[in-house]
Amino acid sequence: MTPTxxxxxxxxxxxxxxxxxxxxxxxxxxxPDGDAIGSGMxxxxxxxxxxxxxxxxxxxxxxxxxxxxxxVDGLWVTGHVDETFDAAVIMECGxxxxxxxxxxxxxxxxxxxxxxxxxxYGAVDWVDESAAACGELVYPxxxxxxxxxxxxxxTHIYLAILTDTGSFHFSHMSPRTFDIAARCVEAGxxxxxxxxxxxxxxxxxxxxxxxxxxxxxxxDATGQIALLSITPEMAAAADGSYDDTEGLINxxxxxxxxxxxxxxxxxxxxxxxxxxxRSKGAVDIGRIAAxxxxxxxxxxxxxxxxxxxxDLQARVMRALEQAVADAGAEP
Ligand SMILES: [Mn+2]
Numbered sequence: 001m002t003p004t005x006x007x008x009x010x011x012x013x014x015x016x017x018x019x020x021x022x023x024x025x026x027x028x029x030x031x032p033d034g035d036a037i038g039s040g041m042x043x044x045x046x047x048x049x050x051x052x053x054x055x056x057x058x059x060x061x062x063x064x065x066x067x068x069x070x071x072v073d074g075l076w077v078t079g080h081v082d083e084t085f086d087a088a089v090i091m092e093c094g095x096x097x098x099x100x101x102x103x104x105x106x107x108x109x110x111x112x113x114x115x116x117x118x119x120x121y122g123a124v125d126w127v128d129e130s131a132a133a134c135g136e137l138v139y140p141x142x143x144x145x146x147x148x149x150x151x152x153x154x155t156h157i158y159l160a161i162l163t164d165t166g167s168f169h170f171s172h173m174s175p176r177t178f179d180i181a182a183r184c185v186e187a188g189x190x191x192x193x194x195x196x197x198x199x200x201x202x203x204x205x206x207x208x209x210x211x212x213x214x215x216x217x218x219x220d221a222t223g224q225i226a227l228l229s230i231t232p233e234m235a236a237a238a239d240g241s242y243d244d245t246e247g248l249i250n251x252x253x254x255x256x257x258x259x260x261x262x263x264x265x266x267x268x269x270x271x272x273x274x275x276x277x278r279s280k281g282a283v284d285i286g287r288i289a290a291x292x293x294x295x296x297x298x299x300x301x302x303x304x305x306x307x308x309x310x311d312l313q314a315r316v317m318r319a320l321e322q323a324v325a326d327a328g329a330e331p
Pocket of ligand 1: 035092114133134164
């Protein structure tokens with residue numbers, strides 16, 4: 001099976017615009033992940049191979065585990081762009097402000113995304129929610145542009161797919177996902193190197209902090225709900241920071257029976273807590289966050305709470321128990 005360009009009319013419009021363009025800027029969301037960098041840099045490198053002046057602009061320096069990927073060290077990091085371009089391609093941002101870079105709207109915006117809720121802010125909008133990653137959308141784009149599918153382009157697309165599928169764990173994958181991944185490997189992407197570079201890059205502080213947070217984990221009597229918490233003192237004791245807990249909330253969900261997790265992070269004052277929540281399947285924690293002035297989706301949401309930790313944990317535990325009960329038994 002050949003990954004065919006999607007029938008979306010926006011697709012041919014984007015190909016035409018990028019073919020005409022000679023100066024192109026590409027951006028994605030703040031605190032970029034593997035799909036933000038992978039989809040953006042794949043397109044940048046493909047456009048450069050076509051002789052175009054293309055660069056990626058981000059408001060944040062990419063994390064250390066993204067730095068070793070091709071040409072990431074040449075990223076343009078700024079919060080504001082004065083220049084205008086023939087096109088500004090925005091990857092996986094529901095809203096232009098998610099880039100954290102102002103001034104991009106002075107150029108014709110091409111909006112490429114695979115998330116629900118995209119606000120269609122572009123001169124052309126291509127939102128394909130069936131794609132497992134934005135990188136999956138960049139593949140047919142690179143092909144249609146006639147750009148050479150180099151090992152560097154393939155490496156970035158593979159990075160995007162690997163990370164946005166949670167290392168091929170999540171439910172939104174399709175045969176197209178694997179077909180494109182295979183083509184990336186054919187073109188010279190090295191799956192083992194990409195996985196090791198992205199995932200086996202922990203700082204020791206991060207591992208210590210995981211240990212201290214997990215050792216304080218509270219689990220309900222049914223074993224289906226886990227509560228985590230962290231204070232600035234715990235971070236300091238591990239010689240780390242809250243940034244080192246990125247992804248930690250997903251760890252309890254790796255237990256088969258755990259269906260919901262809440263992670264309490266002490267904020268500016270001892271009584272202020274940021275609460276991140278994750279769940280599996282039909283367990284709706286988005287409603288809990290919304291009821292407490294926060295936001296998110298059914299399986300990933302967050303809110304802020306004020307009070308003593310034991311009281312807050314008891315309150316959130318009751319809400320999570322209700323959400324698990326409402327979801328019923330998993331099929
Ligand atoms: Mn994505």
